[in-house]
Amino acid sequence: MTGGRRPLKGRKPGDERIRVERRHAPYFRYTGRGVLTAKPAAITPPTGAGRIWSRAKAILVGRPLATEEEIEERLSKKKALAIFSSDAISSSAYATEEILRVLVAAGAAALFVSLEVAVAIAILLAVVSTSYRQIGHAYPGGGGAYAVARANLGRAAALVAAAALLVDYIMTVAVSTSSAVEQIVSAVPQLHPEAVLIGVSAVGLITLGNLRGLRESGNIFAVPTYLFVGSALLMVGIGVYRVLVLHEGGTAFAPAPGSPGILESVGVLVLLKAFSAGSVALTGTEAIANGVQAFKKPEPRNAAATLTAMAILLAVLFVGITFVADSFAIVPLDDPSTGKVKETVVAQVAALIYGRDSVGFYLFQTFTALILFLAANTSFNAFPRLAAILSQDGFMPRHFGFRGDRLAFTLGILLLGGISAALLAFFGGETHLLIPLYSVGVFISFTISQAGMVRHWLGERTRGWRHRLALNAIGAVLTGVVAVVVTVFKAPESLLVVVIIPILVGLMLFIERQYAQQARELEVRADAVIGPPHRRERVVIPVQAMNRAVVQAVNFGRTISKDVLVVHVTDDVAAAETLRERFERQMPGVPMVIVESPYRSLIRPFVTYLDVTTTDPELVTIVVLPEYVARHWWDRVLYNQVTNSLKRALLGRPNTVVTTVPYRRESETEHHAPAGPAPGDEGGAAGEHPG
Amino acid sequence: MPTSQPTPFRKVVIGLNGGPTDTLVVKLACELARPSKAELVGVHVVEVDWTHDLSEDVASANEAASAVLDMAEGEAERDGCRLETSLLQARDVGAALVDEAAAVGADLVIVGLPYRKKFGGDFAIGRTVPYVLQNAPCAVLVVREPIASQVARGREPGVAVGAGLGASDRL
Numbered sequence: 001m002t003g004g005r006r007p008l009k010g011r012k013p014g015d016e017r018i019r020v021e022r023r024h025a026p027y028f029r030y031t032g033r034g035v036l037t038a039k040p041a042a043i044t045p046p047t048g049a050g051r052i053w054s055r056a057k058a059i060l061v062g063r064p065l066a067t068e069e070e071i072e073e074r075l076s077k078k079k080a081l082a083i084f085s086s087d088a089i090s091s092s093a094y095a096t097e098e099i100l101r102v103l104v105a106a107g108a109a110a111l112f113v114s115l116e117v118a119v120a121i122a123i124l125l126a127v128v129s130t131s132y133r134q135i136g137h138a139y140p141g142g143g144g145a146y147a148v149a150r151a152n153l154g155r156a157a158a159l160v161a162a163a164a165l166l167v168d169y170i171m172t173v174a175v176s177t178s179s180a181v182e183q184i185v186s187a188v189p190q191l192h193p194e195a196v197l198i199g200v201s202a203v204g205l206i207t208l209g210n211l212r213g214l215r216e217s218g219n220i221f222a223v224p225t226y227l228f229v230g231s232a233l234l235m236v237g238i239g240v241y242r243v244l245v246l247h248e249g250g251t252a253f254a255p256a257p258g259s260p261g262i263l264e265s266v267g268v269l270v271l272l273k274a275f276s277a278g279s280v281a282l283t284g285t286e287a288i289a290n291g292v293q294a295f296k297k298p299e300p301r302n303a304a305a306t307l308t309a310m311a312i313l314l315a316v317l318f319v320g321i322t323f324v325a326d327s328f329a330i331v332p333l334d335d336p337s338t339g340k341v342k343e344t345v346v347a348q349v350a351a352l353i354y355g356r357d358s359v360g361f362y363l364f365q366t367f368t369a370l371i372l373f374l375a376a377n378t379s380f381n382a383f384p385r386l387a388a389i390l391s392q393d394g395f396m397p398r399h400f401g402f403r404g405d406r407l408a409f410t411l412g413i414l415l416l417g418g419i420s421a422a423l424l425a426f427f428g429g430e431t432h433l434l435i436p437l438y439s440v441g442v443f444i445s446f447t448i449s450q451a452g453m454v455r456h457w458l459g460e461r462t463r464g465w466r467h468r469l470a471l472n473a474i475g476a477v478l479t480g481v482v483a484v485v486v487t488v489f490k491a492p493e494s495l496l497v498v499v500i501i502p503i504l505v506g507l508m509l510f511i512e513r514q515y516a517q518q519a520r521e522l523e524v525r526a527d528a529v530i531g532p533p534h535r536r537e538r539v540v541i542p543v544q545a546m547n548r549a550v551v552q553a554v555n556f557g558r559t560i561s562k563d564v565l566v567v568h569v570t571d572d573v574a575a576a577e578t579l580r581e582r583f584e585r586q587m588p589g590v591p592m593v594i595v596e597s598p599y600r601s602l603i604r605p606f607v608t609y610l611d612v613t614t615t616d617p618e619l620v621t622i623v624v625l626p627e628y629v630a631r632h633w634w635d636r637v638l639y640n641q642v643t644n645s646l647k648r649a650l651l652g653r654p655n656t657v658v659t660t661v662p663y664r665r666e667s668e669t670e671h672h673a674p675a676g677p678a679p680g681d682e683g684g685a686a687g688e689h690p691g
Numbered sequence: 692m693p694t695s696q697p698t699p700f701r702k703v704v705i706g707l708n709g710g711p712t713d714t715l716v717v718k719l720a721c722e723l724a725r726p727s728k729a730e731l732v733g734v735h736v737v738e739v740d741w742t743h744d745l746s747e748d749v750a751s752a753n754e755a756a757s758a759v760l761d762m763a764e765g766e767a768e769r770d771g772c773r774l775e776t777s778l779l780q781a782r783d784v785g786a787a788l789v790d791e792a793a794a795v796g797a798d799l800v801i802v803g804l805p806y807r808k809k810f811g812g813d814f815a816i817g818r819t820v821p822y823v824l825q826n827a828p829c830a831v832l833v834v835r836e837p838i839a840s841q842v843a844r845g846r847e848p849g850v851a852v853g854a855g856l857g858a859s860d861r862l
Contacts, residue, residue: 005748005780010790017736017781017790020750022757025776029765030758 040064049633057405062212064405074296077306082222083378084291085310087172087284089229090375092317093368094179094431095121095281096325097345101332101432102274117274118322121281122315124478128282129311131450131475132289134468136303138456144290145449146386150393152455153448156505161448162390163504167441167497169383172283173376173420175438177202178431179344180372186347187365192335196429200421202373207417210380212406221377224370229313231364235353236320239327242353249327269489276486280439281318285311286446287378324349332432376420384412394515395508436493443483444501450476537620538563542606542646543592544570546582549663553626554590556661560622566592567609571600602642603649610656620655627660699727704797705774706788706823707735709759712803712836717763719834720801721770729799731767731774734791735759736784750780785822798829806836 006019027042043064045051058064075083099114139147145165150158181199185191191198242248288307295302324330325345330352333343343351347365354360384400388409391401404410427433450472457469487494524530539557543550543566557564566583570576576594583592597605610621625643630636643660650658705720707713717733724731737750750756760776767774781787792800802823809815824831 005746005751007746008790008794010786011793012786015781015783015786015790016745017779017787018745018750020737020778020780022751022760022776022778024757025761029761030754031761031765033758034754 047633061208061404062406065407075294076296077302077309079222080288080291080295080302081306081309082225084287084306085284085313086221086225086371086374087176087287087378088282088310088314089225089284089317090176090179090368090371091281091283092232092314092321093183093346093372094175094344094435095278095318096322097332098277098280098432098435099274099322100325100330100345102270102277104331112326113271113274114322114326115319117271117278118319120275121278122319124279124482125282125285125311125315125318127475127478128285128446129307131453131472132286133304133307134472135289135449135453136292136307137300138453138460139289140292140300144386145286145445145452146389148449148452148456152452152459157448157452159395159505159508160501161445162386162395162508163501164441164444164448165386166383166504167500168283168438168445169379169386170416170419170423171434171438171441172379173203173206173416174423174427175280175431175434176372176376176379177206177420178424178427178429178434180369180376181429182344182431183347183365183369183372186343187362189343196425199424199429203376203417203421203424206373206377206380207413207421210377210384210408210413210417211404211410212408221374224367224374228367228371229317231360231367232317232321235350235364236317236324238353239324239349240320243324243327249329272485273489276439276482276489277435279443279482279486280435281314282446283439283442284375284378285314286442286449287382290382321346321349324353328352379420380413380416383416384409387412387415390508394512396511433493436490437497439486440483440490440494440497441501443479443486446479447476447483450479535618535620536563536616537561537622538565539622539624540610541566541624541626543568543583543626544642546579546586549626549628549661551587552663553624553661554587557622557624558590560624564590566590567595567606568592569595569597569602569605569609571597603645606646607649607653610653614655617655620657621653622657622659623650625658625660627662629662629664700724700729700799701727702730702732702795702797703799703801704788704792704795705731705733705763706784706800706802706819707733707759707763708784708803708805709735709755710803710805710836712805712834713759713763714766715834715837716801716803717766717774718770719832720774721767721772723799723801724772731772732791732795732797733760733763733767733774733776734788735776735778736787737778737780738784739780739782741782745780745782750778783822785819785826788819788823789826789828793828799832800827800829801832801834804833804835806838 005021008017008019010016024036027039028036029039031037045054096114096118099117103114103117135148139151145161146158149161177199180202181195184198185195285307288303288310292299292303295306325348328349330345330348332345333348346368350361350364350368354364387396387400390396391398399411400409402409402411423434453472454469454476457465457472487498537560539561541550541553541557541564543553554564554566568576568579573594573596576596580592580594583590593609595605595609610623614621623646625646627643628639630639647658647660650656700723703720703724705716707716720731723729735756737753737756739745739747739749743749756778760778764774764776777791779787779791788800788802800823802820804816804820807815807817820833824833
């Protein structure tokens with residue numbers, strides 16, 4: 001950090017001051033004793049091509065943000081309801097349709113039970129949300145299923161929860177986006193052929209937005225939720241009024257008088273299948289409990305109130321839409337030519353209530369699509385964060401914990417965007433084909449977190465613990481049963497998730513083992529005092545010619561050890577002898593060994609030579625490789641191929657250090673060349689042919 | 692009585708001493724500079740005593756000296772201002788500060804005044820601030836270090852306005 005000094009005369013005789021150049025100042029700033037903080041200039045690439053790429057990246061994802069620029073905002077209940085509930089509330093846009101699809105397949109007679117199924121799911125929602133209120137109170141720092149399971153159930157259960165959550169987040173993006181696109185094509189059927197393209201583009205845009213560090217706390221994210229909730233409540237209200245007061249519809253799917261009961265006429269299997277299909281409505285219920293710390297104080301109480309409001313809204317919308325659809329005999333409408341969704345159930349309900357081609361209809365479809373895209377966006381916050389936590393705990397590669405230029409977990413965002421876009425493309429953007437993969441993971445994580453809470457209360461035994469334990473136990477049993485039902489009745493597709501989760505758990509355990517092993521290998525005891533090195537070192541320099549790069553490498557080697565040896569591997573002994581004669585004349589005191597290689601191989605004979613000359617197992621061999629630095633990115637391919645091969649061959653060799661000494665062309669003008677021909681005169685530049 | 696708007700400052704030199712007044716000085720400078728987008732120059736002078744030659748390298752490897760300027764630059768950035776920095780070594784801090792202000796064409800110098808007492812309890816103003824007040828070619832603002840007893844009573848740090856050579860009366 002030293003710099004130049006410039007003397008300056010003062011106004012009075014004898015007054016003189018010296019301006020001291022601070023060479024670090026444009027790039028670094030002292031922020032504490034011995035602590036330098038990098039400025040933006042320090043991360044600017046030095047090459048022209050690098051700067052162009054950097055600028056292009058800044059245009060695409062924005063300028064790099066410093067860690068201290070991160071804004072932490074506490075959310076009010078109103079804002080939090082909109083931001084955290086979009087995933088849960090938006091599922092009311094497709095949950096009814098999933099029930100009806102099962103019942104339609106079972107025959108028209110089965111359709112009249114859709115409302116009963118919806119009510120049963122709403123009761124389940126009440127139990128789950130009440131249980132999650134307790135998690136919010138017990139874990140105000142964020143009670144995700146992984147955190148609760150890790151604290152109470154141990155590593156295995158925590159990893160199962162984490163794997164289930166990761167699958168859940170991916171499916172949330174795929175399902176929400178496909179459903180949003182279906183709402184768009186329901187309103188504008190001309191866009192039908194482009195549905196997959198629209199979906200994949202939307203995921204791409206959301207990915208890009210999140211790479212730019214899109215913040216969910218902005219008002220722009222709160223508006224679509226309230227617009228959807230408002231317009232959907234109005235729609236349900238008008239629908240209920242028309243059925244109950246104006247007596248429209250109402251008997252569409254009613255069973256004939258004197259017909260047998262529900263179970264006899266529909267069958268328990270169909271009922272359970274419809275229930276498992278509709279239980280997709282519960283997805284996203286856990287979001288508020290996961291984000292308690294984002295609320296304003298008192299956090300747990302505000303989170304609990306918001307969770308209750310969300311559950312009530314979701315239940316009203318879900319049951320209400322199902323009731324109106326049931327009353328007006330609305331069933332899923334597929335395009336017979338393509339077999340794809342022609343018009344969603346919620347779009348048909350909106351068309352019926354607001355009038356087809358009316359402004360109200362188009363607005364409702366727009367709000368529905370918006371809240372669904374917003375629901376997809378919530379996973380882009382949760383997935384990378386969970387991946388980062390897992391990477392901190394050693395269960396995922398450390399790269400997932402690194403934050404990019406815009407303070408976002410780049411790798412997690414890219415992975416989520418890539419997998420969900422691939423799923424969308426693979427399933428042709430059909431929501432009902434993706435749904436079987438969806439709720440399995442959700443219910444597994446629900447069950448684990450509720451079971452974790454049972455253990456929590458058993459350990460805590462604070463005031464009212466019995467009552468709380470009972471509530472979480474009921475939640476655990478119910479969600480566990482639903483997890484099994486959903487897995488069984490959505491088979492065989494659901495089995496894919498059942499297979500993926502153990503694979504992910506196995507992978508995470510494998511990664512943890514690898515990191516733990518590495519940590520053990522690298523560990524330095526805290527009480528150990530490390531003395532100076534006492535092992536003997538020798539330097540070996542593979543060379544092919546006498547040139548400046550070789551001279552630089554040999555001189556560097558001489559600064560490390562007195563034991564320096566130059567090795568020349570060749571198939572031309574006569575030429576080698578000439579080189580040795582010259583080398584000994586120009587660099588006296590540095591012995592050269594010629595290794596003749598009749599099979600013309602350069603790498604293996606050199607490595608074998610090192611092996612056979614290493615008699616002392618404690619001896620450290622430092623291989624110094626002369627390397628020529630290419631001036632342009634495109635001429636790199638011309639140089640250093642043998643150097644690179646040598647580096648690869650020596651990688652992992654015990655007691656061996658490999659170091660390269662770069663020679664830059666600019667150096668030619670800076671110092672005098674040693675007597676002799678210029679680089680390239682004898683078999684090319686150093687590093688290209690070092691050994 | 693005719694009232695005229697004070698001329699906005701164009702260039703402000705801030706004398707930084709590495710003490711607690713630096714933060715106050717930078718904040719005040721940013722506040723004054725913001726409306727007219729005035730340039731801010733932070734100056735820290737390392738005094739070289741007569742046992743060393745002035746041309747000797749005293750400051751360049753001095754981490755603490757650099758840190759004074761870097762901390763001030765960071766403080767200004769947080770306040771939304773850009774602060775140029777200048778590290779000087781000289782025989783006398785006051786003279787170097789005044790010469791630097793003259794060299795850059797400053798129309799305001801702001802310096803911090805540590806609250807120290809002489810033996811016997813009298814306030815010690817030191818020699819740098821009086822020199823700057825007397826010789827600066829422009830207006831001078833002096834920011835006194837808050838007095839611990841007054842801070843404890845909840846009073847704001849005191850800011851004294853000194854009259855230099857120049858249009859300090861416009862303050």
